[in-house]
Amino acid sequence: MASDSDQRLRILVVVAHPHDFTHGAGTCGIHASRGDTVTVVTMTNGSLTHNERLHDELMKPESERDQEALNQSGEEYAEKKAAEFREVCSLFGVDDVRVQMWPQPFRLEQHPGAVEKLVEIILDVRPHVLITQRPYYSGPHGMASMARDDHNETAIAVTEAAGLAATPDYGRQFRPHTIAATFYLGVYFMRDEIDFFVDIGDWYEQRVQAETLFESQGHTETFARKRIDSTAGNWGWYARTGYAEGFVRARPDLLSSLFVPESALARAAEPHEQHLNRMSGIVESET
Ligand SMILES: [Zn+2]
Numbered sequence: 001m002a003s004d005s006d007q008r009l010r011i012l013v014v015v016a017h018p019h020d021f022t023h024g025a026g027t028c029g030i031h032a033s034r035g036d037t038v039t040v041v042t043m044t045n046g047s048l049t050h051n052e053r054l055h056d057e058l059m060k061p062e063s064e065r066d067q068e069a070l071n072q073s074g075e076e077y078a079e080k081k082a083a084e085f086r087e088v089c090s091l092f093g094v095d096d097v098r099v100q101m102w103p104q105p106f107r108l109e110q111h112p113g114a115v116e117k118l119v120e121i122i123l124d125v126r127p128h129v130l131i132t133q134r135p136y137y138s139g140p141h142g143m144a145s146m147a148r149d150d151h152n153e154t155a156i157a158v159t160e161a162a163g164l165a166a167t168p169d170y171g172r173q174f175r176p177h178t179i180a181a182t183f184y185l186g187v188y189f190m191r192d193e194i195d196f197f198v199d200i201g202d203w204y205e206q207r208v209q210a211e212t213l214f215e216s217q218g219h220t221e222t223f224a225r226k227r228i229d230s231t232a233g234n235w236g237w238y239a240r241t242g243y244a245e246g247f248v249r250a251r252p253d254l255l256s257s258l259f260v261p262e263s264a265l266a267r268a269a270e271p272h273e274q275h276l277n278r279m280s281g282i283v284e285s286e287t
Contacts, residue, residue, distance in 0.1 A: 009036040012127035014118065014158040015185075016106060016150035017046035018085035018099070019217065022210045023187045024131050025092045026200030026232070027245050032093030039096040039125045040089055043114065043154045044104045047078035081216045088210045092203070106150040108157050118161030128180045132158050134188035134248075151188060181253075186235070186246025194246040197239035199263065200232060201281075204243050207232055240267060242281050 011031055015021050021028075021040050028038045054077070057069045082099050089097045098121065102111050135155035137148055159182075166178040186194045200207065211224030228243070236243040241263070267275070 009129055010125060010127045011036055011038045011129045011131065012122065012125050012179075013038065013040045013131045014043070014154060015041070015133060016043050016154040018042050018081055018088075019046065019214055020133065020151065020185070021085070022088065022207065022214075023185045024245055024247070025088070025210055026203035026207055026243070027198045027247075028094055028131075029092035029203045029206060030198065030200070037096070038092075038094045039098065039121075039127070040094055041098045041100060041118075041121060042085065043100045043102050043157070044106050044150060045078040045099055045101055046081050046085075047074045047104065077216060081214075084213050084216060088213050091206045091210055091213075104150060106153050107148070108153050108160075114157050115161045115164065118158050119164045122161055122165040122179070123174055123177055126177045130158065130162060130179045130182040131247075132182070132184060134184050135159050155184070182250035184248040184250065186248060187231070189246070189248050191235075191238060191246075193248055194235075195249045197235055197241075197244035197246050199236075199239065199241045199243070200245050201236070201242040204228065204232070207243070237279075240275075240279065242279070 009031060011028065013021060013024065013028065021042065028040075032038050054069065054072070057065050085099065086097050089095070100114075100117065102114055106114075108114060133151040133155040135152055137152055162179050162182070166176050168176050186197075207228045208221070208224045211219050211227055212221045213219075232243040232245060235246050238244075239246075270278070
């Protein structure tokens, strides 16, 4: 991102629920393995999200319900999910995982303290890059929507916190910090809104494993592979590679000249047969 490629980046990821991290996990893996530091914050422990087992038990007639499943407390479920989450993050080389305990549904107006907590985290991590969710309340086809949810409330909270962390305060006199670049996870946008894709072909297996590890959400390996093939695989298809993660920039970049990625130059010169093989995941042997 900078012309000084030796600069180590500090990346802060802020999401609403543990599983949300996975949508940019391959990209985080790429950065962590290059020596950049990645801190992941989830605003809730996700105890109300994707409890498929409880859902399915409660769908049964009362006499057929499994008491063991019903007796599992919200805390137990959340603990299991937090443990899965840490394991998932470590697949991508991320050890700095901060699970916040704001209640769900997370609504900022009910918990304004969340902004202050995020300011504290930003001033502690002092990230160059912020990755978060879509901060707008808009629906499909660009229509206005009342669809407030944990994701956009989280993104609004961290946007507000980033502004405060950059603003000097006579009273508190902390050292202000300005985040250089903010990216939104592409999964919360329509495909034609994506600004760029990151090629995560080398991280495909970890993305599948991450899905599989969220056992508390009822995931199996078959489901996990199908999910990654049809999501990261679908974006990879549009990015003309195997697997990709999409991102939206919070604001346009200022460049010193036109920027053409290596991948575009290579693709333009690529023979058709090689292109099809590459898209099919066939690695050309070096001759
Ligand atoms: Zn979520």
